[in-house]
Amino acid sequence: MVLKRFNSTPNWRWLIPPLLIIALFLIFSGTLVHLLTELWWFDAIGFSSVFWTLAQWRTLVWLASFVSFALFLWLNYWFAMRVTQSSTIRLGGNASFYVNQISKYLAPIVIFFISLSAAGASISSWETIVKFLNATPFNRSDPIFDRDLGFYVFEL
Numbered sequence: 001m002v003l004k005r006f007n008s009t010p011n012w013r014w015l016i017p018p019l020l021i022i023a024l025f026l027i028f029s030g031t032l033v034h035l036l037t038e039l040w041w042f043d044a045i046g047f048s049s050v051f052w053t054l055a056q057w058r059t060l061v062w063l064a065s066f067v068s069f070a071l072f073l074w075l076n077y078w079f080a081m082r083v084t085q086s087s088t089i090r091l092g093g094n095a096s097f098y099v100n101q102i103s104k105y106l107a108p109i110v111i112f113f114i115s116l117s118a119a120g121a122s123i124s125s126w127e128t129i130v131k132f133l134n135a136t137p138f139n140r141s142d143p144i145f146d147r148d149l150g151f152y153v154f155e156l
Contacts (some may be wrong), residue, residue: 066119
């Protein structure tokens with residue numbers, strides 16, 4: 001008869017996914033409650049289509065900002081790594097190897113968080129973008145430059 005040795009130290013790795021889900025839920029619960037309340041309010045006054053239009057434009061502006069910032073930063077990182085691939089950061093000994101390895105893993109994380117921050121800051125400009133895209137003339141001209149007043153309100 002073979003006796004199995006019982007491991008006395010418990011394996012806590014199974015707790016990571018549930019704790020991560022709970023943490024994300026707590027982080028985003030305020031936003032979810034706000035969106036749900038806004039949806040109920042717009043629906044109660046008969047303007048749920050306005051809510052969905054606002055949500056659509058905010059999401060599009062956020063996504064466009066996130067993608068453009070991430071692409072810009074990633075292309076800059078890629079170009080910098082390509083130009084400097086033959087040179088290393090000299091810190092002495094094998095430290096330059098570790099710096100190069102760390103930058104490979106750290107750069108995408110930094111790019112992600114900078115892009116996330118920039119997209120969050122740009123979400124408030126959705127109204128300006130919609131005004132620009134849906135500009136209408138006022139049929140009144142500026143007396144000095146002879147331009148329609150809609151140009152100054154929506155485009156300039």
